[in-house]
Amino acid sequence: MSTGARTAKFRDAIRERDGRCIITKEQGRWISIPAESGGSINSIQNGMLLRADIHSLFGNYSVSISPDDNFKIVFFMEDNKGIASTHIDQAFIDDPKRPVDQLLRWHFRQAVLANMRGDGEPAFESDSRPGSDMIGEIISGPKACERIKVELFGRLAGYSEVI
Incomplete structure (x- = not known):
């Protein structure tokens, strides 16, 4: 501080x-x-x-x-x-x-x-094959909106500064 x-x-x-x-x-x-x-x-x-x-x-x-x-x-x-x-x-x-x-x-x-956590959040597989269309797979899969949020926030959270 x-x-x-x-x-x-x-x-x-x-x-x-x-x-x-x-x-x-x-x-x-x-x-x-x-x-x-x-x-x-x-x-x-x-x-x-x-x-x-x-x-x-x-x-x-x-x-x-x-x-x-x-x-x-x-x-x-x-x-x-x-x-x-x-x-x-x-x-x-x-x-x-x-x-x-x-x-x-x-x-x-x-x-x-x-x-x-664990009781209320869906668990998604986060690994994609190299060269695959990760976004396409997410959009065509179940709960696309929730999965996109998990992917985005999971990847961006590592870059946010905690005060």
């Missing part, structure tokens, strides 16, 4: 807005993290205050927030602390500077997909 005046301003603004981990509601020293989105990384709407362990769980999609279910906290793993199915504080929800619902919804959907 970069350092400097902009990053410090971003961090301090999030700490001032949230005051504590928005998921565990515990006070202490926390990490401010950017939400997965485009746009300015240093916008306060692209961050939330999370405890370090929750930060890791949020980052690997083991924990998320469902804005369409009254901002319910959803664990995709065992929750030994009784946090799952609780809700984000109303003060955070009412704050106009909080992350927008679309970002939280995007993260929640990614968490669902990440935790459904």
Whole structure:
């Protein structure tokens, strides 16, 4: 993570807005993290205050927030602390500077997909014979649209920069 005046301003603004981990509601020293989105990384709407362990769980999609279910906290793993199915504080929800619902919804959907792999995604053979018409085979085969997406995103994902 970069350092400097902009990053410090971003961090301090999030700490001032949230005051504590928005998921565990515990006070202490926390990490401010950017939400997965485009746009300015240093916008306060692209961050939330999370405890370090929750930060890791949020980052690997083991924990998320469902804005369409009254901002319910959803664990995709065992929750030994009784946090799952609780809700984000109303003060955070009412704050106009909080992350927008679309970002939280995007993260929640990614968490669902990440935790459904193997159960919800079709498996496609990705190897083609050298010199074969791979696109032609995909288009003429079953679930062509889904398979094209898998091929494109699978190949392009290796070139995307993760922040």
